[in-house]
Every structure is written in structure tokens, then in C-alpha cells.
Amino acid sequence: MSDSLPSPADLHVHSNRSDGTESPREVVRQARAAGLGLIGLTDHDTVSGWEEAASAARETGMGLLPGAEFSSKHRGGGVHVLGYLFDPTDAPLASLMSRVRDDRLGRAERLVGNLSRDYPLTWDDVLAQRSGDATIGRPHIADALVAAGHVADREEAFRGPLHPAGRYYVGHLAPKPADVVRALVGAGGVAIIAHPAGRGMLSDEAIRELLDAGLAGFELGHRENSAQGAARLREIADARNLIVTGSSDYHGAGKPNVLGEHTTDPVMLERIVHAGTGAEPVFG
Ligand code: AMP
Ligand code: FE
Ligand code: FE
Ligand code: ZN
Secondary structure, three states: OHHHOOOOEEEEEOOOOOOOOOOHHHHHHHHHHOOOOEEEEOOEOOOOOHHHHHHHHHHHOOEEEEEEEEEEEEOOEEEEEEEEOOOOOOHHHHHHHHHHHHHHHHHHHHHHHHHOOOOOOOHHHHHOOOOOOOOOOHHHHHHHHHHOOOOOOHHHHHHOOOOOOOOOOOOOOOOOHHHHHHHHHHOOOEEEEOOOOOOOOOOHHHHHHHHHHOOOEEEEEOOOOOHHHHHHHHHHHHHHOOEEEEOOOEEOEOOOOOOOOOOEOHHHHHHHHHHOOOOOOEEO
């Protein structure tokens, strides 16, 4: 059956419903132009792009795995959990997402307040960079800093005024990763840790707790993973027969990541499709 699933598959892609720079429709179009057969749309803490992406996928003959990237925090460090094929109307999961989105708004406003001590910048300048009710984050503030000429690009903004160790930074509310995983499983979804060997590497104990909560696997193919960390996680994945994925984390013009720079093995895609019961994939 894996032969019949669309490929190649890139399972971690952002649109302007969070911090990507292209609409869901445009992202599907770009993915097709890049030669991909299927994408996972995984905007931060929202499902608002699902409908538009699904209709674009049907029209253009692309595959779509509806998903999201959930913000969470473990011992103060950010952990991103990719969720696929969950029921977006599941009350506990929907409320978890809307609480995070709401808190992100106040947090961004406080961050802009702090920045405005040294960088002439208003909240309206930031809202001008946001598309509709997109999940707001530091990338939109970065874009406002770029538009005002304070920095050259998002990268410079993240290295400077938006850096978590800097004087302006404000964090946002984030649930524990195990709680996100449990909520996802409860909503029929499949939970995969995004870029698990990036800046913060989870301890073996934290990984065990996540697996007990129902974690399905790791995003091992991602430009931010260290080779050493990914090798360690592959051992765990092999020993426990977990799902492993590879993806670009495309953000349009917001990041250098290129569609299809990492892809997911069809056998692994099939396992995700088989395990996810809360939403329907589109096989254009
Ligand atoms: P936030 O969740 O609001 O704290 O912002 C984090 C988001 O910023 C992540 O989703 C990343 O996609 C994005 N990000 C982090 N570092 C960079 C960077 N150097 N350039 C562009 N985007 C970045
Ligand atoms: Fe992002
Ligand atoms: Fe992420
Ligand atoms: Zn991402």
C-alpha cells in the first residue's frame, strides 16, 4: 500500500496562518512546483489553514496531511510537538491550542513594549506583518523590525533584539510536552517530536515519559538536528520500532529552509496515516 501514497512527502511546512510567508494555497502550489507529492501543513498552534490547503491540494492533485506544531516547554526549554491527523474539534486539544494562541498575543505585545524603549516600533507595526488571525510570534515582530529598517532580516532580529537571553525577551505560556502528546493521542492524532536533536536535547528520562504518554516518534531528518543527537535518537527509534520522519520546516521567505530538503520514507508515512484517526488526509 505504501506504493500508492503520494511521494516524496515533506511533513513539516508552515504557511502565513502562523509564521510562514505564503498562504496555504500558495504553499501547496510551491510544493507541487518543487516536485513533492504530499506535504504536512503544520502551522504553530493552529489548524486555520487546513481547509484552504485541502481544497488547494484537491485542485492541484497534491497530497495533504493536516497537522500542527504545538508549542510546549520542558524544564524551561522549548519543545515543539508535531501532531498529525488529530480531530480539531476535540475540546481538550482545541482549548489547549486556543489558550496558547491567546497568551502569545499578550506576550508579543509585552515584547514589543520592551523593544520600543530602544527601537521605535508600535504594536500596529507588528499587526501589519500578521495575516488575519495568524498565530503570532517573534517572526512577526522580526518582520516589523525589518520593515522599520532596524535589522536586515529575521535572522538578524533573532540573533539580536529577539534573542531569549536578551533584555527584551518575554516567554509565552506553553504546556508540558507530555500533556500535548496525551491531548493529541486523545484526539486521534499522531505525535512526533520536531527537530528533537536541535538546540535542546531531551534526556532519556524525558523521552521515556513522552513514550509512555503515547509519543509515536521523532523528526530525525531536519537541518537543526545534530548528527550525534540524531544518531542517539535513531538507536532509540530502532529499538522501539518508532516512527521517524524527515522534513524541511519550510517558512516561505521567512527562513532559508527549502521545500523537500528532507523527506519522509513512504513506509513511515503509511504508519502515520494508519495510526491517525481524527482527521482525513487528502490524496490529491
Ligand atoms: P516564538 O514561538 O514566537 O518564540 O518564535 C519562534 C519561531 O521563530 C519558530 O517557530 C521559528 O520558526 C522562528 N525562528 C526562530 N529562529 C529563527 C531565525 N533565526 N530566523 C527565522 N525564524 C526563526
Ligand atoms: Fe516557525
Ligand atoms: Fe519548530
Ligand atoms: Zn516548524
